[in-house]
Amino acid sequence: MVVCFRGKYPFGDYISYSNYTFTMNEIKHLWRENGCETKYGRQLVMRTDDFEKPAQTNVLCSNWKEWKQPIIWFQGTTDAVAAQFFLKNVHSQMRNAAFDLFGDPQVLGSQPNVFGEIMRVLVSPSKDVEAAVNWVIGGGENPDISLHMRMLMNRSIRAVQAALHCIKKAIESQHLMSRPKVVVVSDTPTLVESIVPNISEFAQVIYFDYKKFKGNAFEDLPKKDFRVKDWGPAPRWVAFVDFFLASRAKYAVVSGAHRRVGTTYAQLIAALAATRNLGENSTGSSFSFLSSFQSNILTEGLKNQIGWGHVWNRYAGQLSCHNQTNQCAFTPILPPGWWDGLMQSPIPKDINRLAAYGITLSVLGTVDFDSLQNHCSSRKNVERTITFNL
Template sequence: MYKILTAAALSVMLNRSLIIGQTRQLYPFGDYISFTNISFTLKEVKHLWRKHDCAVKYGRRLIMRIDNFEHPAETNVVCSDWKSWKHPVIWFQGTTDAVAIQFFLKNVHPQMKNAALVLFGQEDSLESRPNVFGELMHVILSPTQAIEEAVDWVLQGVDPDVVLHMRMMTNRSIRAIQAAVQCIKRALSSFQQQIAKPRVVLVSDTPSFITEITPYLAEFAEVKISSFVFFWQCIVISSPFM
């Protein structure tokens, strides 16, 4: 999923179209998620390229430039001006988490760094655009009807005020819990209207995390549901915070 979100972020930064997969049948999580029609598949791009005779009109073939973030010798994420690239298709490869796209904040070319700053906000401000990937999800993804009905059943028709997603893996640090609590408090403090007992939804791949953090949240919030990670893709659609 982060590969798709990274591609979406890059498409915004470069003002290019978003390509997801070869065909729509190969879109990931197809049984659970519907993807926006404003994206393209590579098969659709090839069809449109031939249909509009772009090879003759623009004098260039439909070629792809690959940048491999996983291999330092093969990536231009810091030192190259991607806005100057004329290749029809750019594939930012090896982006398995949120880190890769944020490297553009370190790009040596001002226009690339500025494009990243517009998307992600100022590096030294925690309150500056904290939910970029949540907003990208909101635009790109929507739950299928079956998943939406399941989430509505769990939420009992009441939208949460804050949703927290914690992908813990093997992390059992108390600092992670403390950071999560502070994150929720900051999110709640940004509300223009104070909520007496805000509703908080927890989503995690680690059941013990939910058990451990709930007592800290119960002091100032109502933990509406405790959920595992497979709900995350759907819940984030209706939530203003990650």
């Protein structure tokens, strides 16, 4: 497996990358050093596919297995859904490969922990971030449960109460004895301080207080006065400490929020945490990812659960359940990429967005495969390549 970056590795101050990854500069160097142009009779060419431009992407209509370029840059794949577009590719070879990678979208239990396994192999916290994580844990055991609250400075009491209920459910379902250790992370530091006393009634609580952390190497980084109230001044290095701290959870990750639950940040935390806790049978069945919904979110059927990289927007359409009480819902580690699963239906906004890619959906979310075939037959294969001068 090779992961290619055109320049420097992203977030290089916070993340360390394994030797399985290469920048484009490193690949060009290896290509030149090993005489690949003479050996293989071709230049080093990279084919680009821009997912963010529906008229140009070949994600649905082209058989990538037939492409001759040695490197493909799938540009704009900022969430799990973009990669899962291959599940609807018109070519059976592509669909079969996507099924091997992402599982059957109709059966969420069949989905492997793709992004968790990739992160476990390819990335780790930088030394400075790791030092901060270890400072919080203080030489003790890793936390049993992680709670992530995306609040955007909101102080919703109902969101907190629902999250407390969900933590208790996780403790009960995992049969944790005594006072389990819970780590709390949030984009709103003031929420962490206010929720700690509530959790402390039944569990031991830890969290990263960056103001008390001494000797960090991030003090010299340039600071910007952009949204300083959530995770501190940009660049938000505290968010990376929180991420790797929360991913140490041994049994469960709980995602709560005042509005959007089960965000990409929480999903990736759960995915990485699950890979750390595979049992001898390698099923990961002892690990849970839970979404905490308060009643006001459920009143109108999850209609605010929006965003393509978000697990619950698949259930926000006409089939969604309304006016429920608080929920602590088991959540798939890999979010489903499509709206044609059982009890899923898209919202009108997503129907329109998918139409830009040539995908016609019914109000119940089923994909009209004939229309997709016709769409692909009528469009040209867009090929964009970059030839590197070595």
